[in-house]
Amino acid sequence: MKYIVSSEEMKRYDKNTTKVYNVPEIVLVEQAAGAMVNELSNLLSKTNTKLNIEINKKPILVVCGIGNNGADGVAVARLLNEKGYEAVVCIITDKQIENSSESFRLELGIYKSYGYKVNDGSLVESLYSDYQNGIPCKYSVIIDGMFGVGLSRDIEGLYYDVIKRLNVLEALKISIDIPSGISSTTGAVLNIAFKADYTYTFSFSKLGHFLWPGVDYCGNVIICDIGITTKSFLDSPPEFRFLEKKDLELLPQRTRNTNKGSYGKVLVIAGNRNMAGAAIFSALAAYKMGCGLVRIFTNEINRNIIQSVLPEAVLVTYTQTEEIETLLQKNLSWADSVVLGPGLGVGETSKEIVKLVIANTDCPTVIDADALNIISYNDDIKEMIKEVTIVQNKIFIFTPHLGELSRLLKVDINEIKENIVNFSKKVADEYRVICVSKDAHTVVCDSCGINYLNLSGCEGLATAGSGDVLTGIIASLLGQKMDPNFATALGVYLHGLAGECASRDTTASVMARDIANAIKIILKEIRY
Numbered sequence: 447m448k449y450i451v452s453s454e455e456m457k458r459y460d461k462n463t464t465k466v467y468n469v470p471e472i473v474l475v476e477q478a479a480g481a482m483v484n485e486l487s488n489l490l491s492k493t494n495t496k497l498n499i500e501i502n503k504k505p506i507l508v509v510c511g512i513g514n515n516g517a518d519g520v521a522v523a524r525l526l527n528e529k530g531y532e533a534v535v536c537i538i539t540d541k542q543i544e545n546s547s548e549s550f551r552l553e554l555g556i557y558k559s560y561g562y563k564v565n566d567g568s569l570v571e572s573l574y575s576d577y578q579n580g581i582p583c584k585y586s587v588i589i590d591g592m593f594g595v596g597l598s599r600d601i602e603g604l605y606y607d608v609i610k611r612l613n614v615l616e617a618l619k620i621s622i623d624i625p626s627g628i629s630s631t632t633g634a635v636l637n638i639a640f641k642a643d644y645t646y647t648f649s650f651s652k653l654g655h656f657l658w659p660g661v662d663y664c665g666n667v668i669i670c671d672i673g674i675t676t677k678s679f680l681d682s683p684p685e686f687r688f689l690e691k692k693d694l695e696l697l698p699q700r701t702r703n704t705n706k707g708s709y710g711k712v713l714v715i716a717g718n719r720n721m722a723g724a725a726i727f728s729a730l731a732a733y734k735m736g737c738g739l740v741r742i743f744t745n746e747i748n749r750n751i752i753q754s755v756l757p758e759a760v761l762v763t764y765t766q767t768e769e770i771e772t773l774l775q776k777n778l779s780w781a782d783s784v785v786l787g788p789g790l791g792v793g794e795t796s797k798e799i800v801k802l803v804i805a806n807t808d809c810p811t812v813i814d815a816d817a818l819n820i821i822s823y824n825d826d827i828k829e830m831i832k833e834v835t836i837v838q839n840k841i842f843i844f845t846p847h848l849g850e851l852s853r854l855l856k857v858d859i860n861e862i863k864e865n866i867v868n869f870s871k872k873v874a875d876e877y878r879v880i881c882v883s884k885d886a887h888t889v890v891c892d893s894c895g896i897n898y899l900n901l902s903g904c905e906g907l908a909t910a911g912s913g914d915v916l917t918g919i920i921a922s923l924l925g926q927k928m929d930p931n932f933a934t935a936l937g938v939y940l941h942g943l944a945g946e947c948a949s950r951d952t953t954a955s956v957m958a959r960d961i962a963n964a965i966k967i968i969l970k971e972i973r974y
């Protein structure tokens with residue numbers, strides 16, 4: 447597990463390091479520049495660089511603002527010069543230099559003492575004019591040190607023009623900390639952003655590196671250690687983290703002296719006329735993820751298809767509404783975890799089922815797809831959820847994709863895309879649930895502020911039934927008695943890995959069953 451920070455958090459941890467641990471800011475700037483130049487010179491020494499640029503034959507341009515991102519830039523330029531590269535600083539500001547940060551002034555003083563060159567915005571103007579006249583860029587590498595985590599508003603005026611011109615020049619593009627113009631907290635482009643091939647960031651990656659559209663501007667993100675550690679969190683760790691392969695070691699242990707009852711019983715309440723597949727994928731994934739028993743509660747109409755495709759699942763079917771309540775109560779008391787919603791439909795019977803489950807379940811329950819839609823359309827059920835989560839401490843996991851999230855919040859989907867983190871936190875807080883907002887990088891939030899951004903997965907997962915597989919994986923881990931928040935985050939992570947595995951030969955042909963089947967390969971790789 448690693449932390450990912452927002453702009454506000456990073457600024458706080460920088461400040462704690464200087465104020466509480468007495469590390470002068472200039473020391474941090476020097477450490478940042480030193481660590482970055484070490485990494486960067488490894489990259490520049492490789493012959494592979496973009497556009498076959500001959501790094502050693504042309505100088506490096508470091509474009510700096512006058513805050514601490516610029517201070518890093520000036521220090522990077524000095525260290526590159528000391529390493530034998532020819533690096534030139536270009537300062538971009540519409541303010542007097544007296545308005546610069548203290549570390550910037552210090553770094554500029556040191557840089558000038560060595561006799562290295564400084565330019566202003568007119569250099570970018572002349573490079574742009576060369577570009578328009580078909581003259582190749584005079585610099586092999588352009589390093590962006592204009593704005594980092596201090597970016598607080600839209601890029602305009604001089605800064606806008608500079609970024610626009612730099613973006614068209616042919617050179618290897620590097621950003622310091624985060625591309626100028628990208629919000630470190632939301633990944634939004636604040637009017638315009640520098641388009642980097644590589645981003646060298648410090649101590650912790652930022653949310654903006656992994657949220658869209660920021661992801662597309664960062665290129666490869668390299669984290670440089672500059673000595674700011676988790677001690678600088680004091681009592682307030684970052685809200686977000688991401689999981690890595692070694693976190694799979696925390697999957698529930700399996701031992702010899704056990705039986706199917708030892709690994710959890712999952713009840714999948716899913717499927718309706720023409721929607722048997724949703725129940726099948728959820729149940730199949732639950733078994734593949736290790737639970738001992740799966741029961742599918744579905745419409746009688748699905749009996750033949752489910753039994754012929756997945757005979758391992760026990761079927762409980764209903765034909766008429768009257769028998770549902772007794773049947774559900776009996777099966778809910780049997781279950782260790784529940785999936786509610788895939789392919790369920792939104793008719794009156796389904797609505798009745800959703801209400802009965804919310805009222806009667808007493809184990810962690812994953813609420814997906816049509817069950818979420820039913821909740822969205824019915825304010826009385828919304829209130830019912832809040833009542834049972836807040837008063838009775840019931841554990842619900844909502845797994846909306848962006849369309850379902852938009853219906854649930856009654857907020858336009860484009861607005862949600864701009865700040866998926868905040869909207870996910872809103873659902874988690876308002877309903878006191880764990881909210882899994884499914885996207886290319888899925889966000890998992892709980893109401894205690896322990897949140898995850900998932901970095902596994904690929905576009906092979908963009909296929910019908912993929913979300914049904916996810917419900918089965920999460921419910922299986924819940925049924926095996928893992929902590930609900932961690933089980934959810936680990937389930938999302940593993941689902942992503944399974945998607946990557948199923949996509950090894952092609953992403954286009956991946957189907958839901960391939961993702962479910964790939965769970966076994968992932969578990970085999972970690973000898974589970």
Ligand SMILES: NC(=O)C1=CN([C@@H]2O[C@H](COP(=O)(O)OP(=O)(O)OC[C@H]3O[C@@H](n4cnc5c(N)ncnc54)[C@H](O)[C@@H]3O)[C@@H](O)[C@H]2O)[C@@H](O)CC1
Binds near residue numbers: 600648
């Ligand atoms: N503070 C520290 O202890 C450290 C900071 N470091 C570097 O410093 C950066 C943060 O530095 P700063 O907080 O000085 O901020 P930045 O250098 O990111 O931005 C400079 C200033 O620009 C102004 N600004 C914001 N948005 C603007 C816009 N759209 N147009 C014009 N001006 C705008 C703000 O007043 C801001 O303070 C980090 O990203 C990192 O690169 C690192 O050197 C490590 C240590």
Ligand SMILES: Nc1ncnc2c1ncn2[C@@H]1O[C@H](COP(=O)(O)OP(=O)(O)O)[C@@H](O)[C@H]1O
Binds near residue numbers: 908910
């Ligand atoms: N491009 C992508 N990259 C990574 N994950 C993706 C991508 N597209 C979809 N996914 C994942 O695939 C799943 C799709 O779920 P969902 O839309 O509910 O599918 P369905 O309803 O058909 O089962 C989610 O977990 C989502 O995060």
Ligand SMILES: [K+]
Binds near residue numbers: 515591624626
């Ligand atoms: K930058």
